[in-house]
Amino acid sequence: MSRFDELGLRNRRTIAWSAVPRESVDAFGATVCGAVERGWRIASLFGMPEIDDRTCLVAILANDTRGELGATSTLVGDAYPALTPACPQAHAFEREIAEQCGVVPDGHPWLKPLRRHPPDHLPPGRNAGAGVLDREAHPFYRVEGEEVHEVAVGPVHAGIIEPGHFRFQAHGERVLFLEIMLGYQHRGVERLLERLERDRGVLVAEAIAGDTVIGHAGAYCGALEALARSRKTPRGQTVRGIALELERLANHIGDLGAIAGDVAFQPAAAYLGRMRGECLNLLMALSGNRYGRGLVRPGGALFDVTPDMAGEMRDRLQRLGAELEPVLTLLFESASVQARLEGVGVVPRAACLEYGFVGPVARASELSRDVRYDHPWGIFRFAHIPVATMWAGDVFARALVRRLEIQRSLEFTIEQLGALPKGPARVDCGPLRSGELAVAMVEGWRGEIVHVVITDEQGRVRRHKVTDPSFHNWTALGLAMPGNEISDFPLCNKSFNLSYAGHDL
Amino acid sequence: MFAWLRARLAQGMRTSPFPRVGTAFPTRFRGRPVRDPARCRDACRGCAARAPSGFLTSVPDGPVELDLGACLFSPEEAGACPDGAISYSRDHRMAASTRDALVTPTGEVALARALDARARKLFRRSLRLRSVVVGSCSGCEAELVALGNVVFDMARFGIQFVASPRHADGIVVTGAVNTNMRVALEKTYAAVPAPKLVIAVGACAASGGPFAGSPEVAGGVGNILPVDLWVPGCPPHPLTMLDGLLRLLGGITA
Ligand code: SF4
Numbered sequence: 001m002s003r004f005d006e007l008g009l010r011n012r013r014t015i016a017w018s019a020v021p022r023e024s025v026d027a028f029g030a031t032v033c034g035a036v037e038r039g040w041r042i043a044s045l046f047g048m049p050e051i052d053d054r055t056c057l058v059a060i061l062a063n064d065t066r067g068e069l070g071a072t073s074t075l076v077g078d079a080y081p082a083l084t085p086a087c088p089q090a091h092a093f094e095r096e097i098a099e100q101c102g103v104v105p106d107g108h109p110w111l112k113p114l115r116r117h118p119p120d121h122l123p124p125g126r127n128a129g130a131g132v133l134d135r136e137a138h139p140f141y142r143v144e145g146e147e148v149h150e151v152a153v154g155p156v157h158a159g160i161i162e163p164g165h166f167r168f169q170a171h172g173e174r175v176l177f178l179e180i181m182l183g184y185q186h187r188g189v190e191r192l193l194e195r196l197e198r199d200r201g202v203l204v205a206e207a208i209a210g211d212t213v214i215g216h217a218g219a220y221c222g223a224l225e226a227l228a229r230s231r232k233t234p235r236g237q238t239v240r241g242i243a244l245e246l247e248r249l250a251n252h253i254g255d256l257g258a259i260a261g262d263v264a265f266q267p268a269a270a271y272l273g274r275m276r277g278e279c280l281n282l283l284m285a286l287s288g289n290r291y292g293r294g295l296v297r298p299g300g301a302l303f304d305v306t307p308d309m310a311g312e313m314r315d316r317l318q319r320l321g322a323e324l325e326p327v328l329t330l331l332f333e334s335a336s337v338q339a340r341l342e343g344v345g346v347v348p349r350a351a352c353l354e355y356g357f358v359g360p361v362a363r364a365s366e367l368s369r370d371v372r373y374d375h376p377w378g379i380f381r382f383a384h385i386p387v388a389t390m391w392a393g394d395v396f397a398r399a400l401v402r403r404l405e406i407q408r409s410l411e412f413t414i415e416q417l418g419a420l421p422k423g424p425a426r427v428d429c430g431p432l433r434s435g436e437l438a439v440a441m442v443e444g445w446r447g448e449i450v451h452v453v454i455t456d457e458q459g460r461v462r463r464h465k466v467t468d469p470s471f472h473n474w475t476a477l478g479l480a481m482p483g484n485e486i487s488d489f490p491l492c493n494k495s496f497n498l499s500y501a502g503h504d505l
Numbered sequence: 506m507f508a509w510l511r512a513r514l515a516q517g518m519r520t521s522p523f524p525r526v527g528t529a530f531p532t533r534f535r536g537r538p539v540r541d542p543a544r545c546r547d548a549c550r551g552c553a554a555r556a557p558s559g560f561l562t563s564v565p566d567g568p569v570e571l572d573l574g575a576c577l578f579s580p581e582e583a584g585a586c587p588d589g590a591i592s593y594s595r596d597h598r599m600a601a602s603t604r605d606a607l608v609t610p611t612g613e614v615a616l617a618r619a620l621d622a623r624a625r626k627l628f629r630r631s632l633r634l635r636s637v638v639v640g641s642c643s644g645c646e647a648e649l650v651a652l653g654n655v656v657f658d659m660a661r662f663g664i665q666f667v668a669s670p671r672h673a674d675g676i677v678v679t680g681a682v683n684t685n686m687r688v689a690l691e692k693t694y695a696a697v698p699a700p701k702l703v704i705a706v707g708a709c710a711a712s713g714g715p716f717a718g719s720p721e722v723a724g725g726v727g728n729i730l731p732v733d734l735w736v737p738g739c740p741p742h743p744l745t746m747l748d749g750l751l752r753l754l755g756g757i758t759a
Contacts, residue, residue, distance in 0.1 A: 267512065290740075294578075501643045
């Protein structure tokens with residue numbers, strides 16, 4: 001049996017399912033915890049129904065410095081010793097396993113339901129009621145004491161926001177603790193992806209998080225293409241890369257506008273809101289939909305960039321850059337804005353490492369973590385985008401990371417539109433190989449998106465595991481709030497802008 | 506300060522002239538789907554099986570019908586007809602007053618009617634809405650938010666989103682109505698003072714959208730609340746929503 005790190009697994013490469021080490025429960029725990037201690041990261045950890053009443057736990061580990069992935073597995077019954085006490089990175093994954101598979105991680109310090117749904121990945125030999133986590137048995141964390149009070153917000157919020165519940169323990173205005181309860185957007189995405197043919201599955205993948213259409217569709221297709229050994233055309237990969245960066249631009253610009261709005265800096269909020277729309281309109285020119293739906297398909301991109309279109313898109317991006325720069329400069333150089341953003345909502349670097357935060361949240365705390373750079377795929381293997389990092393870990397740092405990424409994505413898209421490779425944008429993507437495991441990662445605008453697909457002996461999808469960056473990063477928001485004022489919450493929240501739909505699946 | 510004034514001048518006026526002037530959508534824009542009976546060999550009916558959604562339906566011996574409420578506006582759904590009889594027009598107008606009006610053989614939707622005189626009098630100049638998200642992907646909400654930006658600027662028509670259902674004249678429902686939000690949806694609706702409107706936005710709210718068939722969703726709001734306006738799309742373009750809202754209020758009649 002090979003070791004977990006000797007499998008040759010990488011982003012969008014497959015391995016035989018039978019090659020994945022099958023360890024004893026204790027050895028599995030030791031492998032995962034040991035790897036994390038040596039600097040690996042848990043990219044995914046999930047259960048898959050096996051025969052009888054057994055569940056197979058699969059861990060996908062990432063080594064960002066070497067650009068390598070590792071995998072290991074074990075078989076468990078209805079309980080196993082939790083990894084979380086030794087390895088906090090596993091905490092949300094283990095709650096998810098408990099809920100999806102009815103397997104109890106014994107000794108998990110906070111074993112509450114994550115999304116509140118009946119188990120949907122039970123092995124055939126378990127009866128349906130098995131292992132359902134009792135919702136009522138897990139009250140909210142509470143701080144006791146004189147003048148300590150509790151503030152409950154949601155699931156229906158004051159604005160046009162997805163549903164989620166926030167429970168603050170506060171002393172006066174000062175937040176002592178924040179617990180976030182999600183699951184209100186749960187739609188059963190993973191089961192759909194496992195059951196549906198790919199022509200419908202890709203439409204579900206595009207709807208995992210509506211602001212990350214290109215990101216999730218890209219990971220979905222990346223996994224299928226790897227399993228089908230589909231040829232990748234340079235042009236198709238480039239068009240997808242351009243679309244991914246347009247998506248990043250739209251969201252980063254929109255979020256900076258929202259942050260400006262939250263500190264009552266209306267002019268910037270209005271201008272940036274409009275410029276976000278311009279990015280969406282570019283995606284619409286390309287794909288027919290403002291969020292890029294219909295573009296990313298197994299085998300490449302369904303719509304090509306015509307030469308006229310490339311020229312026009314470049315012009316529009318250049319104009320956008322010229323309009324954007326003075327607004328961003330004014331925003332970031334206004335003393336009143338700086339004063340509101342600095343020191344608010346700090347996420348320490350150590351916490352990022354401990355809990356495995358990803359994307360701009362990690363980068364704002366001086367952690368150089370970016371799938372485009374660490375595990376490059378497609379066009380990003382040839383065109384490198386420098387990783388943007390800051391050190392303070394506060395709202396200001398997260399905003400600055402986004403600003404840098406806006407500049408770099410603009411440069412990237414303008415350059416790529418001027419140098420589109422020849423050839424078709426899409427080729428056929430054949431049937432999937434049987435008995436394999438593929439991992440596809442994408443650096444979405446919120447961070448690392450991971451899709452893991454395992455096929456059975458007939459080449460059908462046996463397990464499709466989706467991990468949105470928000471799955472990791474909601475914990476960061478919870479950690480960032482204590483010590484801040486309740487009134488800082490909207491601003492802090494905006495600087496993360498995490499996805500409820502992506503988390504809840 | 507002067508820098509801001511300079512920026513203000515440079516940014517200029519950006520509000521869309523809608524609805525006075527038609528909007529030019531890009532060539533690839535997928536608006537209201539249409540079926541050209543001349544090109545369709547009805548006998549075939551293969552499209553209903555091929556389309557990756559519930560968009561196309563056919564009953565034995567009946568015509569093929571287009572259900573805009575189930576349409577995800579993907580290229581493949583129109584491509585399900587090998588003869589090219591089904592395509593997306595660039596017409597953004599397709600909001601209707603009833604769910605049934607979204608199902609037609611040609612895609613010619615009877616566009617939304619204005620509310621009755623009394624309701625129009627109440628809501629025409631000031632319509633306050635509360636958004637309720639019930640198992641969506643958040644795409645529809647992103648477009649609801651966009652309605653408030655300087656380009657679409659819905660407030661110039663007296664339409665506004667408010668924080669509390671108590672202050673609202675109606676709710677906008679997005680999402681496939683999942684189990685975990687069902688109670689919250691019913692409670693929010695109950696908290697809105699009568700007379701009240703329900704506006705269903707997006708394929709999810711009409712039919713479950715991409716999540717149709719999942720045991721976690723009810724597949725739309727139609728069986729749960731009385732809906733006054735259906736806006737198809739995945740997500741609908743902001744102007745599709747605005748067109749529907751203004752028709753409801755009697756602001757667009759043509
Ligand atoms: S209709 Fe489409 S865009 Fe709207 S919430 Fe559903 S999946 Fe998302």
